[in-house]
Amino acid sequence: MVENGSPRGAIHLDAAADGFHRFVAAEIQRYIELLTGGLLPIVTEPGAAPAGGVIMVGGPQANDTVGGLAARGALDLGGLTADGAYLLKSIDLDGRGCVVVAGRDDTGTMYAAYELLERLGVVFQLTGDIVPERKATLELPELDVAAAPARKFRGVHVWHAYTWNMGMQDYRRLIDQLAKMKMNVLEFYWGMGAPWVEVFHDGVRGELTTTPESGYLAVGRDSRSWGRSVHTTTGTRSEVRVGRECFPHERLCGEEFQEVGSEDEAFAVAVPFLREIIRYAHRRCVQVWLVFGELPFVSPNLAPQSAKVDHGVAPSESHSYQRYCGVAVPTGDPAALDIWEAALCAVIETYPEADSYGVWAPEHSPDFDDDEATRALRQEATTIREHMPSLGEIHGGGNFTPNTDKDLEFDAMQMHLAAELIGRVKRRHPDARLGVTLLFRGYLMRALDRLLPKDVWIANMEDCGNGGSQMDYYRGIAGRDLIVIPRIVDDGCELHMQMNATMYDRDEIVTGAEAAGAAGIIGQLDKERGGECSTRFLADGCWDAGVDAQSFYTGYLPRLYGTDAAPLVVDAYRLLEAAERDLVWWGRSEIFISYHDFSPCKLRTGVELRDGRPDIDRAELERAIEASWDDSDFWFWRRTAVGDQHGHDRPLRPDALWRRRAGQYRAVVDLLRQARPQVPAGSLAELDYVIFKTESLFNLSQLLSDVHSWARHAK
Incomplete structure (x- = not known):
């Protein structure tokens, strides 16, 4: 393809190739130039190429030459059945060497191109590319690769209140890297009271619980909803103790939010910002799921009187239960469903181009035992409890919460509330793809399965602090998309990298998803740097259900650091x-x-x-x-x-x-x-x-x- 830095081959596109396939061809061209210094021409007629090899881009639906090869039996594409499946195949093309880079669909062709580049030595990571030392000569290897994803949904979950510093350039780069690692979902999360959607109830707009100093993006240290907490921040340079000089602006948010000075301005900037994320992601074959939580918490100024009764739990203000996402409304108060129906419908109507919409149940189910309307739901909770494991079974499985049978009762009420919410929203938006996520409560999945229509996905975030795999909770649920959410990065990781491959093995994240037939793995990503290995492990596991810590490191690290250094580096990573x-x-x-x-x-x-x-x-x-x-x-x-x-x-x-x-x-x-x-x-x-x-x-x-x-x- 390249000899002494000069191109000898070419990249072939169909004459009628669309902009997406031209982008894929340009990516191959760009990286081969980085690898060799040679800029391969992109041609539309194989015969117009130089005398060297040809990289032929596109499946039969996008490249007539590839279609002709398949029609006469020179190329077998029949095994590419799943969305995103791809083929890399070396063939003889009229006496010259050719590699076909093709997919079942456009996504698969892009994946085939990035797989080719990795086989040429490039390593794609979450935060960037590792490009090997330039070599002036490049020959394409003999290739016969056909691959299909093991999981339909593969991606990361980002909570913008934790990553408030990310601007549009950062999101574009993240989306680019997801596509290169063959991941196809960006789950964008926020808590109620963030500026991504306006929520109205009884003519009143919900106030923001995020801090003005951060452009209304970061969870507030002294916000009305959260109170004083070490988990929150003003989102400003003044709170940086080490390295403050690295930040040119007082606000640490993306440049798009630097001048935001009011709640009205926050909404005016945030909505087009998120729309652009969705638009750009779709250009890279990445879906965007918009999810928010935590049900039944609402903005403080929307909270009904029932949420303000002091139960002796939290002294701040008069609200009983406070979180970053507002104050909890008792499950039995009609306002809880009314506000959340308005909120979820507003998300769907504000972002109709998004691919899915979901709500997160609360991390801690609030106890509103003194609320009369909530007590009236106990019969519903009793019915749901019949499909939940006992407290002893939950603890025996290595899950250290809930603590009491009463906790389980309130968990059941939350599931009732989630199911009622989904039912209401489906009646208004029957074509919207909806889902419900549990936080560390896999033991509720089978009960929730009985409450929700089968076209609603169910997810659970897996807690790294549990005592063993929780994947048994996923088994036995048929006819529904189940999503596993492991932690790539946890809350307290700023001082170290989290190397989680062994944890994923313990929790059976990859093998358990395969055994349960789960549709997807979407990792929680609170920050990017330091999460490269864990993200790549999950990305690889979405294509190969046999990946474990041993096979991952022995395969990945030699490519990352070279074969000579590999034995020492593999030992080091095992110790990490x-x-x-x-x-x-x-x-x-x-x-x-x-x-x-x-x-x-x-x-x-x-x-x-x-x-x-x-x-x-x-x-x-x-x-x-x-x-x-x-x-x-x-x-x-x-x-x-x-x-x-x-x-x-x-x-x-x-x-x-x-x-x-x-x-x-x-x-x-x-x-x-x-x-x-x-x-x-x-x-x-x-x-x-x-x-x-x-x-x-x-x-x-x-x-x-x-x-x-x-x-x-x-x-």
């Missing part, structure tokens, strides 16, 4: 996986509890240790510092939820445990530094990023060990 397992795949369960003032969680509640006069019992603090995991409130979450899985850590004091952690990360850094001289130049930046992040974790772990050791000896 083991360290992530020891962190329970939820970094903040250890790191952030320890990092905040180095104090036990229970003792630091309401206490500012830096003010010089903490109101705590010194003897109790000393006991907590000295105590092992079993005895100390320092490890409260681990002990109650996942302690049995990590018996080797339980006898350790915090200083010894962090010393062990430091040793794990030090071993990884040593392996990666040994591998570095053997890594190709194009991959060095990626390797150095992994080294930097791992060294940061080593330094933090060593610091925590030293602090706890010092505290023990200084008492």
Whole structure:
């Protein structure tokens, strides 16, 4: 194809090729130029090509030459049955070498092109491309590849309140990378009270619960709905403690929202912004699903009186249950359904070009036992409970919530509410594709299956902190699209990369989806950098249901870092996986509890240790510092939820445990530094990023060990 930097072959398109196929051909041309320096011509007649090889782009529906080859039996496309299925086939074309790049549909042809480029050495990741060192000569390998996706829906879930910094350029880049990894869904999520749709009830527009300082995008630290919380932010430069100088503007939001100064302006900017995301995604064969939550939370100014009765749960304002998405309305209050019907219909009517629409049930089912209308729903809950497992069965399966039978009763009421909502909206928009997502409540899937029409999809977000696979809940549900939502990135991961392949194996995310016949895997993505491996694992698993951590790393890392460095790098990544397992795949369960003032969680509640006069019992603090995991409130979450899985850590004091952690990360850094001289130049930046992040974790772990050791000896 290319010799000494000069083109010898060509890319063939049908003379009547549309803009999409011209884009696919241009992508092949662009990357081969990056690989070799040679710019291949794009021709519409094979005979007009130079004397070298030919890359023929398009299936029979888009390329008459390919259609002719298939008609006379020179090319078999009959096995390409699924949407997105593709073929890479080397054939003889009138005495010259040719590779056919074709799909069952346009999407498949694009996937075939990106597969060809990966076989030429390019590696597509979530945050960018790894292009190998340029070689002046390129010969196409012999290819005979036919592939079809194992999962119909493959993608990522993005919550814009966590990624409020993303502008349109960022979304276009993300969508481009999804297409290159053969993923086809971008699930765009927001909480009630965000500026993506105007919600009216009784003539009043729901207020925004997001912060003005962020362009009304970020979840507010002091918002009416959430109250004071470490999970929220103003979304401004002033809150950045390390690296503040890297940000040129006070607002960290995308440039489109920099000048937003009112709620009216927020809606005016947000709606066309999201419409452009949908338009661009469709150009790359990526669906956009618009989903929001959490049912039954509503904007505070829309909340009825029943939501404002003080049940002694939350003291802020007069609302009983507050979340980033507003305040909870009792399940039995008609206002809950009325407001949510208006909201979901508004989404459908505002974005008719979107591919699907959904609602998320609440992470915590509010207990409105004192509400008379809600108590009247108990009979509905009793009927639904007949199709739910018992509390013992749920806990026995490794799911640590719910805590009581009463929790299950309120879960059942939430399912009743979701089903009623879907029924109402379907009557108004019968052609809209709808769905319901559960948060860490797979045990409700079979009950929900009995309540919803079969054309409504059901999804569940899998909790990385559970005690084992939850995929049994998906089995036995027939005739419905089921979606698995594993976590690519969890809430508390800013200090480290999350290497989740081993967790996906434990939770049977890929194999369980195959066994249950689930339609899709859509990973939760709270940030991109550091989630490259986990995203790629899920992307590959959507095409090959046999992927596991071992096969993934031994196949992926040699392509990423080169075969010479592969043995050392594979060992390093295995150690990173083991360290992530020891962190329970939820970094903040250890790191952030320890990092905040180095104090036990229970003792630091309401206490500012830096003010010089903490109101705590010194003897109790000393006991907590000295105590092992079993005895100390320092490890409260681990002990109650996942302690049995990590018996080797339980006898350790915090200083010894962090010393062990430091040793794990030090071993990884040593392996990666040994591998570095053997890594190709194009991959060095990626390797150095992994080294930097791992060294940061080593330094933090060593610091925590030293602090706890010092505290023990200084008492």
